[in-house]
Amino acid sequence: MADIQSKLNGLFKDLNIYLNEKKLLSRFELRLKIKELIGTNEFSEDELQHCETCYEYPLLQYIFLSATSGIPSSIYAPILHEKLEYKQILFYHSHTFKTSEDLLEQAYKEACQLKLKYLQTLVSKILLKANYSVIETSLKRILATLEGVKLNCSLFCSLLELTSKLSSLDLTPNDALIIPPGTNAAPFIQFYQQFSNQILLAEATVWLIDPETETVSIFIGIPSKRLLGFFTKSQLARSIERRWRPTITEDF
Numbered sequence: 001m002a003d004i005q006s007k008l009n010g011l012f013k014d015l016n017i018y019l020n021e022k023k024l025l026s027r028f029e030l031r032l033k034i035k036e037l038i039g040t041n042e043f044s045e046d047e048l049q050h051c052e053t054c055y056e057y058p059l060l061q062y063i064f065l066s067a068t069s070g071i072p073s074s075i076y077a078p079i080l081h082e083k084l085e086y087k088q089i090l091f092y093h094s095h096t097f098k099t100s101e102d103l104l105e106q107a108y109k110e111a112c113q114l115k116l117k118y119l120q121t122l123v124s125k126i127l128l129k130a131n132y133s134v135i136e137t138s139l140k141r142i143l144a145t146l147e148g149v150k151l152n153c154s155l156f157c158s159l160l161e162l163t164s165k166l167s168s169l170d171l172t173p174n175d176a177l178i179i180p181p182g183t184n185a186a187p188f189i190q191f192y193q194q195f196s197n198q199i200l201l202a203e204a205t206v207w208l209i210d211p212e213t214e215t216v217s218i219f220i221g222i223p224s225k226r227l228l229g230f231f232t233k234s235q236l237a238r239s240i241e242r243r244w245r246p247t248i249t250e251d252f
Contacts, residue, residue, distance in 0.1 A: 003047075004043075004050060004051065004239045006062070007041045007042075007043060007047070008063075008074065009064065009074060010041055011034075011037045011038065011041045012074050012076035012077045012078070013076050014037050014040075014041075014172060015033065015034065015037060015063075015067070015077075015078055016076065016077075016078045018033055019078050019080065019094075023093060023094075023097050023103075024091055024092075024093045024097060024099060024103055024104070024107045024152070025092060025093075025107065026089050026090065026091050026092075026107065026110075026111035026114075026168050027090040027091070027092065027113075027183075028066065028089075028111065028114065028115060028180075028211065028212060029110075029111060030067070030068075030092055031060065031064055031104040031176055031212055032040055032114075032212070034060050034064055034067075035060055035116050038059055038060060038063075043059065044149050046074070061167055063077075063195060066079050067079070067080050067092075068081060068083065068092055069081060078094070079094055079095075080082065080092040080093060080094055081094075082094060082095050082097070084099070084104075085183055086104045086107075086108055087108050087158060087160050088158045088159060088160045088182050088183065088187060089108060089111050089112075089157075089158060089182075089183070090183045091104070091107055091111075091172035098130075101210070103207060107154070107203075111157070112158070112161075113139070113157075115158075116139040116140065116155050116156045116157050116182050116189055116212055117139060118211035119155045119157075119178055119180065119211060120137065120138075120139055120142065120155060122209055122211060122214055123142050123153050123207075123209070124137060126216060126227065127142070127144045127151070127153075127227075129145060130226045130227050131226065132144040132145065132146045132151065132226075133145050133146070139155065140154065140155050141153065141154055141155065141164075142155070145205065146226060149174070150173075150174050151174055151176060151224075152175050152176070152190075153176045153178055154169070154175065154176070154177050154178065156177065156178065156179050157178065157180070158180065158182065159179050159182055159187050159188060159191055162177055162191075163191060163205075164170065166195060166198075170201035171198075171199065172202060172203070172204065173202070173203035173204065173241060175204040175205070176200050176201070176204070176205045176206075176207055176223065177199075177204065177205070177206045177207070178206075178207050178209055179206065179207070179208060179209070179219070180208070180210060180211055181208060181210050188219070192219075192220065195220075196220050200220065200221060203221070204220075205218070205219075205220060205221030205222065206219040206220040206221060207219060207223070207231075207242045208245050215232055216230055216231050216232065217231060217232050218231050218232075230252065248249050
Protein backbone atom coordinates (compact mmCIF):
# COMPACT_ATOMS: atom_id res chain seq x y z
CA MET A 1 0.00 0.00 0.00
CA ALA A 2 2.90 2.36 0.77
CA ASP A 3 4.19 1.92 -2.78
CA ILE A 4 0.75 2.72 -4.19
CA GLN A 5 0.48 5.84 -2.02
CA SER A 6 3.91 6.95 -3.19
CA LYS A 7 2.79 6.56 -6.82
CA LEU A 8 -0.42 8.47 -6.09
CA ASN A 9 1.51 11.33 -4.50
CA GLY A 10 3.80 11.44 -7.52
CA LEU A 11 0.81 11.45 -9.86
CA PHE A 12 -0.85 14.30 -7.95
CA LYS A 13 2.38 16.31 -8.07
CA ASP A 14 2.66 15.79 -11.84
CA LEU A 15 -0.99 16.77 -12.26
CA ASN A 16 -0.43 19.95 -10.24
CA ILE A 17 2.50 20.93 -12.46
CA TYR A 18 0.30 20.46 -15.54
CA LEU A 19 -2.60 22.42 -14.03
CA ASN A 20 -0.33 25.29 -12.99
CA GLU A 21 0.47 25.66 -16.68
CA LYS A 22 -3.04 25.15 -18.06
CA LYS A 23 -5.16 26.93 -15.38
CA LEU A 24 -8.39 26.32 -17.29
CA LEU A 25 -9.15 23.02 -19.01
CA SER A 26 -12.01 20.94 -20.27
CA ARG A 27 -13.36 17.85 -18.55
CA PHE A 28 -12.11 15.67 -21.40
CA GLU A 29 -8.61 17.11 -21.27
CA LEU A 30 -8.43 16.68 -17.49
CA ARG A 31 -9.52 13.05 -17.64
CA LEU A 32 -7.18 12.40 -20.55
CA LYS A 33 -4.24 13.81 -18.57
CA ILE A 34 -5.10 11.70 -15.53
CA LYS A 35 -5.25 8.60 -17.74
CA GLU A 36 -1.85 9.49 -19.20
CA LEU A 37 -0.32 9.99 -15.73
CA ILE A 38 -1.66 6.64 -14.52
CA GLY A 39 0.29 5.12 -17.39
CA THR A 40 3.51 7.06 -16.85
CA ASN A 41 3.47 6.28 -13.13
CA GLU A 42 3.29 2.59 -14.07
CA PHE A 43 0.40 1.35 -11.96
CA SER A 44 0.14 -2.41 -12.40
CA GLU A 45 -3.17 -4.21 -12.96
CA ASP A 46 -3.01 -5.52 -9.38
CA GLU A 47 -2.46 -2.00 -8.06
CA LEU A 48 -5.34 -0.64 -10.13
CA GLN A 49 -7.61 -3.37 -8.77
CA HIS A 50 -6.41 -2.68 -5.22
CA CYS A 51 -7.17 1.03 -5.62
CA GLU A 52 -10.65 0.31 -6.96
CA THR A 53 -11.33 -1.96 -3.99
CA CYS A 54 -10.05 0.59 -1.47
CA TYR A 55 -11.55 3.73 -3.01
CA GLU A 56 -14.75 2.21 -4.48
CA TYR A 57 -13.99 3.80 -7.85
CA PRO A 58 -11.62 3.01 -10.72
CA LEU A 59 -8.41 4.96 -10.16
CA LEU A 60 -9.08 7.47 -12.95
CA GLN A 61 -12.48 8.33 -11.49
CA TYR A 62 -11.10 8.50 -7.95
CA ILE A 63 -8.38 10.99 -8.96
CA PHE A 64 -10.84 13.01 -11.06
CA LEU A 65 -13.29 13.27 -8.14
CA SER A 66 -10.48 14.11 -5.73
CA ALA A 67 -9.44 17.02 -7.94
CA THR A 68 -12.92 18.34 -8.78
CA SER A 69 -15.10 17.66 -5.72
CA GLY A 70 -13.48 20.24 -3.47
CA ILE A 71 -12.46 17.51 -1.02
CA PRO A 72 -8.91 16.48 -2.00
CA SER A 73 -7.80 13.03 -0.89
CA SER A 74 -4.15 14.05 -0.56
CA ILE A 75 -2.19 17.14 0.42
CA TYR A 76 -0.64 16.89 -3.04
CA ALA A 77 -3.97 16.76 -4.87
CA PRO A 78 -5.03 19.81 -6.91
CA ILE A 79 -8.30 21.58 -6.12
CA LEU A 80 -10.43 22.30 -9.19
CA HIS A 81 -13.87 22.61 -7.67
CA GLU A 82 -14.88 25.60 -9.83
CA LYS A 83 -16.61 24.46 -13.00
CA LEU A 84 -18.58 26.14 -15.76
CA GLU A 85 -20.13 25.20 -19.07
CA TYR A 86 -19.14 27.17 -22.15
CA LYS A 87 -20.60 26.31 -25.56
CA GLN A 88 -21.71 22.90 -24.28
CA ILE A 89 -18.22 21.98 -23.01
CA LEU A 90 -17.51 21.68 -19.29
CA PHE A 91 -14.39 23.43 -17.95
CA TYR A 92 -12.64 23.29 -14.57
CA HIS A 93 -10.37 25.75 -12.74
CA SER A 94 -9.28 26.68 -9.23
CA HIS A 95 -11.15 29.31 -7.23
CA THR A 96 -8.15 31.67 -7.49
CA PHE A 97 -8.23 31.73 -11.29
CA LYS A 98 -10.26 34.53 -12.85
CA THR A 99 -11.93 33.56 -16.09
CA SER A 100 -12.83 35.88 -18.96
CA GLU A 101 -14.59 35.56 -22.30
CA ASP A 102 -11.27 35.60 -24.13
CA LEU A 103 -9.76 32.89 -21.92
CA LEU A 104 -12.86 30.72 -22.25
CA GLU A 105 -12.88 31.12 -26.01
CA GLN A 106 -9.22 30.12 -26.22
CA ALA A 107 -9.82 27.12 -23.95
CA TYR A 108 -12.83 26.18 -26.06
CA LYS A 109 -10.77 26.24 -29.26
CA GLU A 110 -8.08 24.07 -27.66
CA ALA A 111 -10.71 21.62 -26.38
CA CYS A 112 -12.27 21.44 -29.84
CA GLN A 113 -8.94 20.72 -31.50
CA LEU A 114 -8.24 17.95 -29.01
CA LYS A 115 -11.66 16.34 -29.42
CA LEU A 116 -11.50 16.55 -33.20
CA LYS A 117 -8.07 14.92 -33.19
CA TYR A 118 -9.42 11.97 -31.20
CA LEU A 119 -12.59 11.74 -33.28
CA GLN A 120 -10.48 11.66 -36.43
CA THR A 121 -8.35 8.82 -35.06
CA LEU A 122 -11.32 6.75 -33.90
CA VAL A 123 -13.35 7.22 -37.10
CA SER A 124 -10.35 6.29 -39.25
CA LYS A 125 -9.76 3.18 -37.14
CA ILE A 126 -13.39 2.04 -37.51
CA LEU A 127 -13.42 2.64 -41.25
CA LEU A 128 -10.23 0.67 -41.77
CA LYS A 129 -11.55 -2.22 -39.65
CA ALA A 130 -14.66 -2.24 -41.87
CA ASN A 131 -12.39 -2.48 -44.95
CA TYR A 132 -13.01 1.07 -46.16
CA SER A 133 -10.21 2.88 -47.95
CA VAL A 134 -9.58 6.31 -46.42
CA ILE A 135 -8.78 8.62 -49.32
CA GLU A 136 -8.86 12.01 -47.62
CA THR A 137 -8.56 13.06 -43.97
CA SER A 138 -8.44 16.23 -41.90
CA LEU A 139 -9.61 17.35 -38.46
CA LYS A 140 -13.00 18.23 -39.90
CA ARG A 141 -13.56 15.60 -42.60
CA ILE A 142 -12.76 12.03 -43.54
CA LEU A 143 -13.62 10.74 -46.99
CA ALA A 144 -13.62 6.98 -47.44
CA THR A 145 -14.77 4.52 -50.08
CA LEU A 146 -15.87 0.90 -50.18
CA GLU A 147 -16.70 -0.95 -53.39
CA GLY A 148 -17.05 2.31 -55.27
CA VAL A 149 -19.40 3.92 -52.71
CA LYS A 150 -18.11 7.01 -50.92
CA LEU A 151 -18.72 7.84 -47.27
CA ASN A 152 -18.25 11.46 -46.23
CA CYS A 153 -17.67 11.80 -42.48
CA SER A 154 -17.96 15.36 -41.14
CA LEU A 155 -16.50 15.88 -37.67
CA PHE A 156 -17.86 18.41 -35.15
CA CYS A 157 -16.39 19.15 -31.72
CA SER A 158 -19.84 19.62 -30.17
CA LEU A 159 -23.54 19.36 -30.90
CA LEU A 160 -23.64 23.16 -30.82
CA GLU A 161 -21.20 23.34 -33.73
CA LEU A 162 -23.20 20.79 -35.73
CA THR A 163 -26.44 22.69 -35.06
CA SER A 164 -24.91 25.96 -36.28
CA LYS A 165 -23.73 24.38 -39.55
CA LEU A 166 -26.52 21.93 -40.33
CA SER A 167 -28.50 24.34 -42.54
CA SER A 168 -25.49 24.75 -44.84
CA LEU A 169 -25.08 21.01 -45.40
CA ASP A 170 -26.59 19.29 -48.43
CA LEU A 171 -27.09 15.89 -46.85
CA THR A 172 -27.11 12.62 -48.79
CA PRO A 173 -27.15 8.90 -47.83
CA ASN A 174 -23.36 9.04 -48.06
CA ASP A 175 -23.04 11.55 -45.21
CA ALA A 176 -22.17 10.71 -41.60
CA LEU A 177 -22.12 13.53 -39.04
CA ILE A 178 -19.80 12.77 -36.12
CA ILE A 179 -20.19 14.37 -32.67
CA PRO A 180 -18.91 13.69 -29.13
CA PRO A 181 -21.29 13.43 -26.15
CA GLY A 182 -22.17 16.55 -24.17
CA THR A 183 -22.60 17.50 -20.54
CA ASN A 184 -26.34 16.70 -20.43
CA ALA A 185 -29.03 15.13 -22.58
CA ALA A 186 -31.32 18.15 -23.03
CA PRO A 187 -29.61 19.70 -26.11
CA PHE A 188 -29.47 16.28 -27.80
CA ILE A 189 -33.16 15.67 -27.21
CA GLN A 190 -33.94 19.13 -28.57
CA PHE A 191 -31.73 18.50 -31.61
CA TYR A 192 -33.43 15.18 -32.28
CA GLN A 193 -36.86 16.76 -32.01
CA GLN A 194 -35.95 19.59 -34.36
CA PHE A 195 -33.70 17.95 -36.97
CA SER A 196 -34.13 14.15 -36.96
CA ASN A 197 -36.77 14.16 -39.72
CA GLN A 198 -34.53 16.23 -41.99
CA ILE A 199 -31.58 13.89 -41.42
CA LEU A 200 -33.63 10.68 -41.72
CA LEU A 201 -35.31 11.85 -44.94
CA ALA A 202 -31.86 12.50 -46.42
CA GLU A 203 -30.85 8.98 -45.22
CA ALA A 204 -27.80 10.50 -43.55
CA THR A 205 -26.59 9.40 -40.12
CA VAL A 206 -25.35 10.99 -36.92
CA TRP A 207 -22.76 9.08 -34.91
CA LEU A 208 -22.07 9.73 -31.24
CA ILE A 209 -18.43 8.94 -30.45
CA ASP A 210 -17.06 9.18 -26.93
CA PRO A 211 -13.30 9.81 -27.34
CA GLU A 212 -12.67 8.94 -23.68
CA THR A 213 -14.23 5.46 -23.73
CA GLU A 214 -13.67 5.02 -27.50
CA THR A 215 -17.26 3.85 -27.95
CA VAL A 216 -19.33 4.56 -31.07
CA SER A 217 -23.09 4.86 -30.79
CA ILE A 218 -25.94 5.43 -33.20
CA PHE A 219 -27.71 8.73 -32.58
CA ILE A 220 -29.79 9.27 -35.74
CA GLY A 221 -30.18 6.92 -38.69
CA ILE A 222 -28.72 3.48 -39.40
CA PRO A 223 -25.16 3.09 -40.72
CA SER A 224 -24.30 0.54 -43.40
CA LYS A 225 -24.22 -3.16 -42.51
CA ARG A 226 -20.42 -3.14 -42.87
CA LEU A 227 -20.21 -0.55 -40.07
CA LEU A 228 -23.12 -1.60 -37.87
CA GLY A 229 -21.12 -4.20 -35.97
CA PHE A 230 -18.84 -1.51 -34.56
CA PHE A 231 -21.72 0.46 -33.03
CA THR A 232 -23.51 0.27 -29.72
CA LYS A 233 -26.81 1.94 -28.94
CA SER A 234 -26.32 4.69 -26.37
CA GLN A 235 -28.59 5.28 -23.41
CA LEU A 236 -29.35 8.67 -24.94
CA ALA A 237 -30.58 7.09 -28.17
CA ARG A 238 -32.73 4.62 -26.23
CA SER A 239 -34.26 7.42 -24.18
CA ILE A 240 -35.09 9.45 -27.28
CA GLU A 241 -36.59 6.43 -29.04
CA ARG A 242 -38.85 5.72 -26.08
CA ARG A 243 -39.96 9.34 -25.97
CA TRP A 244 -40.82 9.68 -29.67
CA ARG A 245 -41.74 6.14 -30.70
CA PRO A 246 -45.47 6.06 -31.53
CA THR A 247 -47.65 4.04 -29.18
CA ILE A 248 -50.03 1.55 -30.87
CA THR A 249 -53.08 0.67 -28.76
CA GLU A 250 -55.20 -1.30 -31.25
CA ASP A 251 -54.70 -4.69 -32.88
CA PHE A 252 -54.69 -4.78 -36.67
